[in-house]
Amino acid sequence: MADAVLFEFLHTEMVAELWAPDPDPGSGGKKKSLSVLEGLGFRVGQALGERLPRETLAFREEVDALRFLCKDLWAAMFQKHMDGLRTNHQGTYVLQDNSFPLLIAMGSGPQYLEEAPKFLAFTCGLLCGALHTLGFQSLVTASVASLPACNLQALEGHMCFRQGNEKTARVPGGGAVP
Template identity: 75%
Template sequence: MADGTLFEFLHTEMVAELCAHDPDPGPGGVKLNLAVLEGVGFRVGQALGERLSREMLALREELDVLKFLCKDLWVALFQKQMDSLRTNHQGTYILQDNCFPLLVRMAAGSQYVEEAPKFLAFPCGLLRGALSTLGIESLVSASVAALPACKFQVLIQKS
């Protein structure tokens, strides 16, 4: 992205619009709004995966694809690499970002930890979309223990 601030603003407005769309969504409404946001992220991730991987040789191994996401995709989006990538070698990967740019502004107080999942739905979809483009079906979830750090868990779906 040419300007990280514009991307952060756009992302914040998408989250705010979806959450404000239904002020009292009830137990299932929040999940529906987050699913819409994750779907938008999925489509953007597909497009980015196609565009960025054109210059790469065919990525054959799962680990190579995840390394590509942690380095190239993350740099294209946030001008920094993912801080760590761990695996159990059984199809589960943990991607750690210790200073996730979309959560930095929220790091001023611990009261925002509860709001963080709203801001992680789009990046989860983005990762899942990029993986899908590269031939890997997956489930991606995110968690936050302390702001601005977050972990993305990628569970590879074996066919």
């Protein structure tokens, strides 16, 4: 329990520090902040993946790797399993968490939905980094229709973060993260 609370405090402080208002509105400060949060998550996901037992790293199918993320990695990070994993059998997977721990503390309402992307960027990077270590290149996006639920979508290609249809940041997945 204490580990979960410490992680939530660390995550909140990390978001608050990196989401500082940019004095130059034309420099894309929010996009850069999302990229930095995703980059941190990517590195943490890689580190978690490198500490996995060797037999875990031998996934041959994407769906097996994603099942592992939904059950084992999610339980290690948030002390719970994901609520759902769906696929279209063409390389797109939707991971659903109806009580995402990093969004539970937020209120409900449209004004809070605008704040949700900054709390999901680190997690998108974390999943992308873990998938990279497992040998899968991915594009991880997140969307929030209602708080505290979130949908994470894993695709092949690059990692990026989205809320709805608006793309807000992009970091090369599998390559060097700034």
